[in-house]
Amino acid sequence: MKNENNVKVIPLGGLGEIGKNITAFEYKNEIIVIDCGISFPDEEMYGVDLVIPDITYLLNNSDRVKGIFITHGHEDHIGSLPYILKQLNVPVYGTRLTLGIVENKLKEHNILSDCELNKVEAGDIIELENLKVEFIRNTHSIADSCSIAIHTPIGVILHTGDFKIDYTPIDGLVMDLERISNLGRNGVLLLMADSTNVERPGHTIPERSIGETLTRIFSNAKGRVIVATFASNIHRMQQIVNASVKYGRKIAFSGRSMENISEVAMDLGYLHIPEGKTISVDEIQSYPNEQVTIITTGSQGEPMSALARIAFSTHRKLKIEPKDLYIISASPIPGNGKLVSKVINQLFKRGADVIYEALEEVHVSGHAYQEELKLIHTLVHPKYFMPVHGEYRHLRHHSELAQKLGMEEKNIFNLETGQVLELSDKEAMITGRVHTGSVYVDGFGVGDVGNIVLRDRKHLAQDGMLTIVATIEKESYSIIAGPDIITRGFVYAKESEALIKEAKDIVRKELEDCLENKVIEWYVLKANMKKSMEKYLYEKTKRRPIILPIIMEI
Amino acid sequence: MKNENNVKVIPLGGLGEIGKNITAFEYKNEIIVIDCGISFPDEEMYGVDLVIPDITYLLNNSDRVKGIFITHGHEDHIGSLPYILKQLNVPVYGTRLTLGIVENKLKEHNILSDCELNKVEAGDIIELENLKVEFIRNTHSIADSCSIAIHTPIGVILHTGDFKIDYTPIDGLVMDLERISNLGRNGVLLLMADSTNVERPGHTIPERSIGETLTRIFSNAKGRVIVATFASNIHRMQQIVNASVKYGRKIAFSGRSMENISEVAMDLGYLHIPEGKTISVDEIQSYPNEQVTIITTGSQGEPMSALARIAFSTHRKLKIEPKDLYIISASPIPGNGKLVSKVINQLFKRGADVIYEALEEVHVSGHAYQEELKLIHTLVHPKYFMPVHGEYRHLRHHSELAQKLGMEEKNIFNLETGQVLELSDKEAMITGRVHTGSVYVDGFGVGDVGNIVLRDRKHLAQDGMLTIVATIEKESYSIIAGPDIITRGFVYAKESEALIKEAKDIVRKELEDCLENKVIEWYVLKANMKKSMEKYLYEKTKRRPIILPIIMEI
Structure with a gap:
């Protein structure tokens, strides 16, 4: 055609x-x-x-x-x-x-x-x-x-x-x-x-009905209200602002994308907050808790987000306070459920109250x-x-x-x-x-990370790595330093002393055998060392760390 | 007290x-x-x-x-x-x-x-x-x-x-x-x-109502029905068996835990299958598709499970066939949602029909x-x-x-x-x-994998690793081999040639400076090499691979 x-x-x-x-x-x-x-x-x-x-x-x-x-x-x-x-x-x-x-x-x-x-x-x-x-x-x-x-x-x-x-x-x-x-x-x-x-x-429920739920929740809040939502959801933000203003609360924004987007939205007239109702995170301490709303990032439980940092006490400016009410006004995106749960559990453990989708209609x-x-x-x-x-x-x-x-x-x-x-x-x-x-x-x-790099990272993540290094003198067919073995992400050092010692012996033997037979090509030496090591480690541990043999020649 | x-x-x-x-x-x-x-x-x-x-x-x-x-x-x-x-x-x-x-x-x-x-x-x-x-x-x-x-x-x-x-x-x-x-x-x-x-x-809905749904679905099935569920859910298994028998189907079990547990359950009288109604996976080919039910593992999308292997065509004995109907009779456990979705998508792509919780009440x-x-x-x-x-x-x-x-x-x-x-x-x-x-x-x-090992694995997974190795002669304060650099999970080799070359120069300079000043303690040498390398790589790539400096002495 x-x-x-x-x-x-x-x-x-x-x-x-x-x-x-x-x-x-x-x-x-x-x-x-x-x-x-x-x-x-x-x-x-x-x-x-x-x-x-x-x-x-x-x-x-x-x-x-x-x-x-x-x-x-x-x-x-x-x-x-x-x-x-x-x-x-x-x-x-x-x-x-x-x-x-x-x-x-x-x-x-x-x-x-x-x-x-x-x-x-x-x-x-x-x-x-x-x-x-x-x-x-x-x-x-x-x-x-x-x-x-x-x-x-x-x-x-x-x-x-x-x-x-x-x-x-x-x-x-x-x-x-x-x-x-x-x-x-x-x-x-x-x-x-x-x-x-x-x-x-x-049919989806209308955004406005979330506002009604939020307003009801705000009407009962005795301390600060901290709402986590998507930074881009200006309408949700507006409804949180409306509920806050209705109950005499000042509004602070926390988290980089929340601060950025709320500023853009206010500048361009998409988010309306009455004069004098916004405060910075630094000013929160100057107001009684029941007069403060914080709108924050972290609704997906992201470990570095403002909400997660509050929950795990690593936020520089915000700490959990008595009667704090946290609202997660979002659904976990597939894959984020466990992260969100972690934050919710931690907030509860620290004595805060938390409202989320399973309990109230706070998201659509x-x-x-x-x-x-x-x-x-x-x-x-x-x-x-x-x-x-x-x-x-x-x-x-x-x-x-x-x-x-x-x-x-x-x-x-x-x-x-x-x-x-x-x-x-x-x-x-x-x-x-x-x-x-x-x-x-x-x-x-x-674009400089592709499938090979990712495959190696996955392999490293699973079983860690083990470097074998030895220096040989070509002319005399002799080992003059090493072999040494260094591991990361494989086993505890103290648990593995005997294992590593035996591994060294095996590598040394392999290397000596090669050199005795005048085999000096580094790729053959490396392949042999790697093979014997893989076999030994799998038999002993049922693991397959990345093995990195390095031969230095002088 | x-x-x-x-x-x-x-x-x-x-x-x-x-x-x-x-x-x-x-x-x-x-x-x-x-x-x-x-x-x-x-x-x-x-x-x-x-x-x-x-x-x-x-x-x-x-x-x-x-x-x-x-x-x-x-x-x-x-x-x-x-x-x-x-x-x-x-x-x-x-x-x-x-x-x-x-x-x-x-x-x-x-x-x-x-x-x-x-x-x-x-x-x-x-x-x-x-x-x-x-x-x-x-x-x-x-x-x-x-x-x-x-x-x-x-x-x-x-x-x-x-x-x-x-x-x-x-x-x-x-x-x-x-x-x-x-x-x-x-x-x-x-x-x-x-x-x-x-x-x-x-209140939970009764298990029996799942059976009614399954029976209705079976009544319309034109080809094989493949049901993935938890191997331990004998009652679910019984209902799948009942629906199968009702519509003249033989039943095969696939997946190790499914085979194990169904056998135990039959032996002990917890699972009742009329004489002659079970067949092995090998016998499936001898029956018309519309007379076959397969009960399988993989309801959580586990990549090595029978269901995932069928979906991705890596199962040795079972292939997707026309008019196959797949039923995922389970909920994804938190964290498994994406895996389950992958399998569902793949089954659809291969032309099969799939029924799961979002579509029908096939799990409680x-x-x-x-x-x-x-x-x-x-x-x-x-x-x-x-x-x-x-x-x-x-x-x-x-x-x-x-x-x-x-x-x-x-x-x-x-x-x-x-x-x-x-x-x-x-x-x-x-x-x-x-x-x-x-x-x-x-x-x-x-117990031989603990927090240090896991921290290293996480670090390796994020940014990979870079080994620097050099052989030095103590007496002459000179480098006699290396420094060599080997990376895994860091960057593509071809993309990083210039980067690694410059990195080698930096390490060599660092090492030479130390040796010139008669600094020979291996831990100082290693610390200095590591530090200069970290700084250089972070500036160039914004990544922090695990850096493993190895000094061999002769």
């Missing part, structure tokens, strides 16, 4: 995985990109700080890339921008709050002045040569979030971005269902929709449940559908949901990252695959 | 943690122990296979320990027996199924013939010199489970063990509420009760919810209460639940592992603490 009038949709990340959302849309000489997120390392990615998408494909087509369009300011949609813009400096488009958060990031990476950030408002349409990109207000767990419609010469592609349908949002700005309905009436070629919560029946998801998804499908009734945002199981279930609503399976495309969906006004099919992948960020290094 | 007639209750594990349940009860010259479990390593315990309790206290009082009484056959209640019995060989008491599972374990450790296992039936009372130990039938997610009442001269202690209240259990053996009520009427000194699900309102917890706990408290109305089995937050909430039912806070004891609760007929208080702890099992090693 090759045709220069076709539109190509190429997810470069985010399909069949959580996070790292980035999708390219291509028509003739124009490529636009929606979102540019990171994902967080899974437990196998030892030492990796974060994961960004491999954008080789965009770099190979850099002259055609016209801009990156951001749906909202969450890390899994904006987090890669500082890294990607260093490689591919193209204009970025987003709403005011989204770009406010992006600006902060680019500043930290010292590249803000090199970047072109274009502020848009919901409703705006950016006109490129052939493509038009329309921002459509939606509702999500961050303010100023948008869906995006791409108007192409062969039809409209509607990408919901992350969304839920909240009819009573805190800022009063409801999702622009009218515009979406209008697009649907005029015909949408392809719908791409958020699949995160497709397994959940019913930002992603549409089944009935919300059905509404969008029904309004849009697209020609083709592609589920996005979610693990494979979610994409699969979203495809089933669409079929229950009457779509034919052949019109649904469940893509993998890197696959190319090509659309004409008559047909759609997967026509190829481009290079994609994950790039690991570790410290200053971007 | 020291008095030789006092009873002491000493949890040696299992309080404020999940697993590793073991509690000592002491009266005069008698000590009895309830349960002897393991816990599984958390993510910080790199390379550790399992965790057993430190029983120093029991070893120091070994002549007084009269026996270990087991409530039921779950790992967190029996798993340490092979290790503990090697140190402290005392009689073990338990019901038939429980001891059947224990026997298997002791056989694997080659110590069965050295151990004394005493089979009891629910209702039996074991009479020791002063203490009587009564087994009382309860219901749980494993058959033949018991609560235990200890009759002491100063009163009765009732330990519920793990339990829920199922009025229609699969084996028809309901919890002996009559006996519990009877004990309560005559006065119970101390109640110790399962806190696992105290945060959940209402084995631990009492709030209303069940209230029933037990109401029947027993003990003088003192001690919440057990659960993290700290659960113990705390169980204590609150007891207070809502009318107990006074002063009569509730929320202990930590190692604390001693001393009871007389007049009062109860925490009077001391004994030595307790965790012992790590890694391969053959029991």
Whole structure:
């Protein structure tokens, strides 16, 4: 179906995985990109700080890339921008709050002045040569979030971005269902929709009801109230502020991202706090406990977060005090449950009171449940559908949901990252695959930690390592120093004295045997030493530490 | 309150943690122990296979320990027996199924013939010199489970063990509420009760309703049905068998623990499968797919389990086939959610259908919810209460639940592992603490991996390691070989050539400076090399690998 009038949709990340959302849309000489997120390392990615998408494909087509369009300011949609813009400096488009958060990031990476950030408002349409990109207000767990419609010469592609349908949002700005309905009436070629919560029946509860629960909880609080939530959830923040003001409390923000984002949100008018109601963490001591609210990071139990440091008494400024009430206003992201539990247990142990999801409705998801998804499908009734945002199981279930609503399976495309969906006004099919992948960020290094390094780290983590070192004199075929053995992460020194002594004897014997036979090639010596050591240690301990034989020659 | 007639209750594990349940009860010259479990390593315990309790206290009082009484056959209640019995060989008491599972374990450790296992039936009372130990039938997610009442001269202690209240259990053996009520009427000194699900309102749904769901699902299955569940959940197994037989399917068991436990359960008459209905995994190919059920391990997504191996095509005998239906009949234990998700996603990707908790009611917890706990408290109305089995937050909430039912806070004891609760007929208080702890099992090693080793493994996992080795001649104050640098888990070799070259130069310079100044003490040389290297690497990479300087002298 090759045709220069076709539109190509190429997810470069985010399909069949959580996070790292980035999708390219291509028509003739124009490529636009929606979102540019990171994902967080899974437990196998030892030492990796974060994961960004491999954008080789965009770099190979850099002259055609016209801009990156951001749906909202969450890390899994904006987090890669500082890294990607260093490689591919193209204009970025987003709403005011989204770009406010992006600006902060680019500043930290010292590249803000090199970047072109274009502020848009919901409703705006950016006109490129052939493509038009329309921002459509939606509702999500961050303010100023948008869906995006791409108007192409062969039809409209509607990408919901992350969304839920909240009819009573805190800022009063409801999702622009009218515009979406209008697009649907005029015909949408392809719908791409958020699949995160497709397994959940019913409808999300409105954000406002969390506010009601919080207000009730605040009304009974006798000491300080410390609420941990996502720093980006400005609406949640606003509701905590409202409950605090109602009960005569001052508000302090704690934790770097909480301080950063609350400041951006206040500056830009997304977070409203009456004059004189905010205080700094340093000022908390000047107020009676029952007049203080602290909004903090750490809702995921992150060990270095403000909340965890309070719980484990390592926070420099904040200590647990009598009658403190802690509220975890968030769900643990999969994988974080144990960390969150640790913090909750520790707070209880220290005598504090803690309220969390299992006990009260203090959190609601930002992603549409089944009935919300059905509404969008029904309004849009697209020609083709592609589920996005979610693990494979979610994409699969979203495809089933669409079929229950009457779509034919052949019109649904469940893509993998890197696959190319090509659309004409008559047909759609997967026509190829481009290079994609994950790039690991570790410290200053971007991409210098790969599978070999990670495999070694995993191996080291499991059984530790053992270095054998010996100096030999080539000419005389003799050992002149060593062999010495040094271990880390293997066994306790005191427990292993006999073991290491015997190991040394074995290595020395192996080495002497080789030298006696005039074997002097270091790689043979090393291989033999390693082999005999592995065998011995496994028999004795059932462990396989990394063995590092080093031969020095003089 | 020291008095030789006092009873002491000493949890040696299992309080404020999940697993590793073991509690000592002491009266005069008698000590009895309830349960002897393991816990599984958390993510910080790199390379550790399992965790057993430190029983120093029991070893120091070994002549007084009269026996270990087991409530039921779950790992967190029996798993340490092979290790503990090697140190402290005392009689073990338990019901038939429980001891059947224990026997298997002791056989694997080659110590069965050295151990004394005493089979009891629910209702039996074991009479020791002063203490009587009564087994009382309860219901749980494993058959033949018991609560235990200890009759002491100063009163009765009732330990519920793990339990829920199922009025229609699969084996028809309901919890002996009559006996519990009877004990309560005559006065119970101390109640110790399962806190696992105290945060959940209402009542567990009965196991039988899972059977109804499974039967409905089986009625629609067109190919093989593969059900993953806990090997020890004989009742679940029975229901899967019943549904299979109803729809003309043969049953095969896959996975080592599944094969072991199903065999024990059949032998002992706890699992009933009609003649000719079981087949081996090797025979599956001889039957049409729609006549096959496979009951397998792997409900927690364990990477080496049968289910994961099927999903990732590494199972030697079982492959995914068209129309396969996979059922995950279990909840992910906290921390395992991502692993389970991986397997589910992979099964979907390979075209199979998968049903799990988010979609259908295919699992129910084995631990009492709030209303069940209230029933037990109401029947027993003990003088003192001690919440057990659960993290700290659960113990705390169980204590609150007891207070809502009318107990006074002063009569509730929320202990930590190692604390001693001393009871007389007049009062109860925490009077001391004994030595307790965790012992790590890694391969053959029991206790040879401790905090230093784990700290090193964590460090290695984060940033890898870098060995610097040099040979020096003492007399001439000169370097005669090296310095060489070898890294593992740090950076890609090809990316780091320049880095490592510069690092070598720095080390050589450092070493030469020292030698020039006649500094020859190896610990000074090593410290200096390490320090300069750390500084250099952190500046360049923002990483801190373990640095291992080795100086050989000739």
